[in-house]
Amino acid sequence: EAPLGLHLRAVALNSTHVAVEAADVTESHRLARVRRDFVANVSHELKTPIGALQLLAEALLDATEVPAAEAASDEDPNEDLLAARRFAERIHNESARMGRLVNELLELSRLQGAEPLPTPEPVAVDWVIAEVIDRTRTTASAKNIEVVYSGPKGATVYGSDSQVATAVTNLVENAIAYSGDDTKVELTLRQDDDWIEIDVADQGIGIAPHDVDRIFERFYRADQARSRSTGGTGLGLAIVKHIATNHGGRVDVTSSLGDGSTFTLRLPARPPEAPLPLPTAIEI
Numbered sequence: 001e002a003p004l005g006l007h008l009r010a011v012a013l014n015s016t017h018v019a020v021e022a023a024d025v026t027e028s029h030r031l032a033r034v035r036r037d038f039v040a041n042v043s044h045e046l047k048t049p050i051g052a053l054q055l056l057a058e059a060l061l062d063a064t065e066v067p068a069a070e071a072a073s074d075e076d077p078n079e080d081l082l083a084a085r086r087f088a089e090r091i092h093n094e095s096a097r098m099g100r101l102v103n104e105l106l107e108l109s110r111l112q113g114a115e116p117l118p119t120p121e122p123v124a125v126d127w128v129i130a131e132v133i134d135r136t137r138t139t140a141s142a143k144n145i146e147v148v149y150s151g152p153k154g155a156t157v158y159g160s161d162s163q164v165a166t167a168v169t170n171l172v173e174n175a176i177a178y179s180g181d182d183t184k185v186e187l188t189l190r191q192d193d194d195w196i197e198i199d200v201a202d203q204g205i206g207i208a209p210h211d212v213d214r215i216f217e218r219f220y221r222a223d224q225a226r227s228r229s230t231g232g233t234g235l236g237l238a239i240v241k242h243i244a245t246n247h248g249g250r251v252d253v254t255s256s257l258g259d260g261s262t263f264t265l266r267l268p269a270r271p272p273e274a275p276l277p278l279p280t281a282i283e284i
């Protein structure tokens, strides 16, 4: 369905007259939708060939594996085989990165199409956090990073289970990716009547002041060379920001270069208020 293409604004002129301004936003809505659909379609079409590339690269990796006996022997290694294996590894890594990019583009275009949230549901956010910590355990332990959580039990936010999980996952994955070995990532949950705030604090490389304002933009990555080695896409935080705003919340960061960063995700602790009933009669 086409969105209603009119933005109305009432301006009180004096005690008896009101002016109504009307702006036609049909065209800008249409263009935004065309762009979103285009990104979603292209991403979707790219999924199959990228998947095929990944499988082929895996087959090549298997085919070029140097048997253990041969690797342990004193004989000269087969240089051609080793070169082929290095190329296969590159193809594998690059296609995995393309796969992530396409998935995140799809996710972002899905989120942009779903504003505001259709029906907010109660989400057991401490469970979501526990699951995220569990899923990121392998990546964290590869760098000997300890991921800990502290917060009250039974905390509930209102929104989408899967979106909250995606937002927390992206923040925790970043905290791990942009931290050195043997550090700590701390998740803390605070709650008041209206909001739940989740801090994800790391002891990592930090973010320079001139980058802080831009990291939530699509594709923005502080210090390209440094970021590239993480295999990231520059879309993770844009997705987090969309999820936060879709929930009527926000995401902020405080950071100092070299000392680490703390991202704070704020989500509603109460269901949204029911819309006011429309007046049944208007007196003029």
Ligand code: ADP
Pocket: 170, 174, 175, 176, 178, 202, 204, 205, 206, 207, 215, 220, 221, 222, 223, 227, 231, 232, 233, 234, 235, 236, 237, 238, 261
């Ligand atoms: P990426 O895929 O590059 O991680 P994101 O959108 O998740 O994309 O993050 C954007 C940029 O913000 C990153 O490239 C990185 O420079 C910076 N960044 C994000 N999280 C952190 C963090 N915890 N510590 C330091 N820098 C970070």
